[in-house]
Structure formats: C-alpha cells, structure tokens
Amino acid sequence: MNKQLLFVKRPQGEADASTWSLETNPIPEIEEGQILVKQYYVSLDPAMRGWMNDARSYIAPMEIGSVMRAGSVGEVVASKHSKFKVGQYVAGTGGVQQYTVTDGKGFYPVDPKLAPLPTYIGSLGMPGMTAFFGIQEVGKIKEGDVVVVSGAAGAVGSIVGQIAKIKGCHVIGIAGGAEKCKYVVDELGFDACIDYKNEDIKARLKEECPKGLDVYFDNVGGEILDAVLGRLRLHARIVICGAISQYNNKEAVKGPSNYLSLLVNRASMTGIVVFDWADRYKEGAEQLGIWMAQGKIKSREDIYEGIENFPETYNRLFSGDKMGKLVLKVIEE
Numbered sequence: 001m002n003k004q005l006l007f008v009k010r011p012q013g014e015a016d017a018s019t020w021s022l023e024t025n026p027i028p029e030i031e032e033g034q035i036l037v038k039q040y041y042v043s044l045d046p047a048m049r050g051w052m053n054d055a056r057s058y059i060a061p062m063e064i065g066s067v068m069r070a071g072s073v074g075e076v077v078a079s080k081h082s083k084f085k086v087g088q089y090v091a092g093t094g095g096v097q098q099y100t101v102t103d104g105k106g107f108y109p110v111d112p113k114l115a116p117l118p119t120y121i122g123s124l125g126m127p128g129m130t131a132f133f134g135i136q137e138v139g140k141i142k143e144g145d146v147v148v149v150s151g152a153a154g155a156v157g158s159i160v161g162q163i164a165k166i167k168g169c170h171v172i173g174i175a176g177g178a179e180k181c182k183y184v185v186d187e188l189g190f191d192a193c194i195d196y197k198n199e200d201i202k203a204r205l206k207e208e209c210p211k212g213l214d215v216y217f218d219n220v221g222g223e224i225l226d227a228v229l230g231r232l233r234l235h236a237r238i239v240i241c242g243a244i245s246q247y248n249n250k251e252a253v254k255g256p257s258n259y260l261s262l263l264v265n266r267a268s269m270t271g272i273v274v275f276d277w278a279d280r281y282k283e284g285a286e287q288l289g290i291w292m293a294q295g296k297i298k299s300r301e302d303i304y305e306g307i308e309n310f311p312e313t314y315n316r317l318f319s320g321d322k323m324g325k326l327v328l329k330v331i332e333e
C-alpha cells in the first residue's frame with residue numbers, strides 16, 4: 001500500500017490542512033518501460049505555494065486530485081526499464097508519496113556513498129542548482145563584488161553566499177533571528193548578516209555596504225527588496241529567485257516602489273528558473289560536490305518525519321522555523 005498526499009483545494013492565502021488529503025492506495029503494477037521507486041525523502045520548497053495557484057507560470061499548475069508535487073529521492077524496488085536497475089538510488093520529482101511509478105523521465109541516479117540521500121534534494125539538487133547557476137550565470141559575480149543574499153540561512157541562500165565567498169566576494173546575508181544570523185556568519189562564513197526581524201534593514205545595509213552593492217540575490221521580495229534597491233552600485237545585478245514574503249498574499253503582490261534605482265544605476269533585475277539550466281545540472285552537481293568534499297561548502301538539511309506531518313512541516317517554510325533545506329522523511333529506509 002502507498003500513502004499519498006493529494007492536493008484537493010486551492011488555498012486563498014496560506015495553505016492549511018484542508019488543502020491536502022492523505023490517502024492510502026494500492027501500489028500499481030509497473031508496465032514495460034517503467035520503474036517503481038520507494039521514496040525515502042521528499043523536498044519542501046517555497047515554490048510549492050506557486051504551483052497550487054491556477055495561474056500562468058514557468059510550470060503548469062497542479063491539478064486538483066493530483067499527488068502533491070515535490071522533489072524526491074529513493075530506491076528502485078522494481079524495474080522494467082533498460083536504464084534503471086533494482087537497488088539503484090534515484091532522485092527526481094516523485095511527489096509527496098511513499099512510492100511512485102514512473103517512466104524514468106526526470107529521474108537520475110545518485111550515490112548514497114558519496115553524500116547522504118537528503119543532500120540530493122538539497123545542496124546537490126534543485127536548491128543547489130538554483131544557487132550555482134543563479135549567482136554565477138545570472139548574478140555574474142566577480143572577485144571583489146559586494147553581494148547581499150536574503151533568505152541567507154535557507155536552502156538556496158546558504159549555498160549562494162558560500163559560492164560568492166569562494167569567488168572572492170564580500171558577502172552580507174539577511175536572515176530572521178539572532179540564531180540564524182550567527183549560523184550564517186560563524187558556520188557558513190558570510191562576512192556579516194542582518195537580522196531583519198530585530199534590526200533596521202536600511203540602516204544596517206548602509207553600515208555593511210557603505211559604497212553600495214554589486215549583486216543582490218533575492219529570495220523574499222517585498223520591503224527587503226525595496227531597501228536593497230536603495231543601495232545599488234553602478235551596473236548592479238539583482239537576481240530574482242523568489243518572493244516568499246508575497247506568496248500567501250490575498251491581495252495583489254507588492255512590487256518594488258524604489259525601482260527607479262535601476263535606471264539611475266543602469267542596473268538590471270533578472271529572474272532565475274532552475275529548469276532553464278537542466279542541461280548543465282551535471283556540471284553544477286560535480287562542482288558543488290568538489291567544493292563540499294574540500295570543506296568549502298557546508299550543507300544542512302532540516303529533516304522531519306512522517307508523511308502525515310506534511311502540512312505542519314510545510315508551514316515551517318513560511319514561519320521561518322527551520323534551518324537550511326527542509327526535508328520530510330516519508331518512509332523508513
């Protein structure tokens with residue numbers, strides 16, 4: 001039997017327990033060209049909130065009654081596919097369920113001897129790829145740049161800042177709470193971190209970036225984006241990765257009121273969608289793996305257990321009650 005979390009109601013504002021229904025259904029028999037994956041871990045990401053909306057986006061919205069979309073990692077337990085063998089570990093988009101039947105499209109092999117399985121849906125998965133290509137290819141960082149990263153203690157932001165440090169940048173994080181800021185500086189090696197919950201963001205940005213900033217990697221949007229716009233240097237680059245402060249809005253999304261700073265500073269603001277770099281994932285994963293082996297990048301997964309605990313675990317994305325990559329263990333290894 002397979003426990004599955006079905007998406008049953010489009011939320012208005014915040015998602016709650018009524019958004020999903022936990023069901024137990026028989027595992028279907030696989031057909032030729034398919035595999036059955038026993039999924040040990042699923043990924044929880046802020047992007048999930050956007051996938052629930054019936055609106056045009058970079059990916060089709062989820063359909064009512066479908067399994068909740070999510071990245072996953074697990075073990076092939078049955079195969080009628082020439083490229084996958086029983087006992088092989090794979091990562092892909094298997095959804096929030098204990099077992100998934102797939103034709104293998106979008107799934108790729110991973111090695112638990114090289115890194116723990118949750119890392120393959122974190123620093124070596126979609127968040128890591130977003131950070132790797134977002135800060136380098138879109139942010140175009142170079143040695144000596146002043147880089148600011150919001151959501152600095154999160155799955156993407158934590159990797160962004162560490163890559164920027166490897167590349168010789170001066171890096172300032174923005175995070176919520178003293179504990180997260182301490183982690184960002186002491187453990188991840190950022191040069192400074194601003195506590196947006198307890199400090200004046202504009203004043204602290206002026207203090208930490210007295211001559212302005214070259215690159216801003218934005219994970220939150222809203223007031224923080226506006227504050228950063230006021231500190232841009234000439235030809236600064238803003239990378240728009242997410243806007244978690246706006247995802248649960250019932251009214252219109254709050255856009256930047258300080259956008260004329262882009263004109264004055266001849267700056268740019270560009271979006272990053274990780275799927276655009278799919279043909280280079282191998283390159284990104286290999287380099288991140290090398291940096292991790294060298295101790296230049298630290299990876300942290302915040303792991304919770306029980307598929308039935310998905311709703312409350314998901315809400316940690318928005319309450320900020322987590323550190324690093326949020327992962328849910330849905331079945332015992």
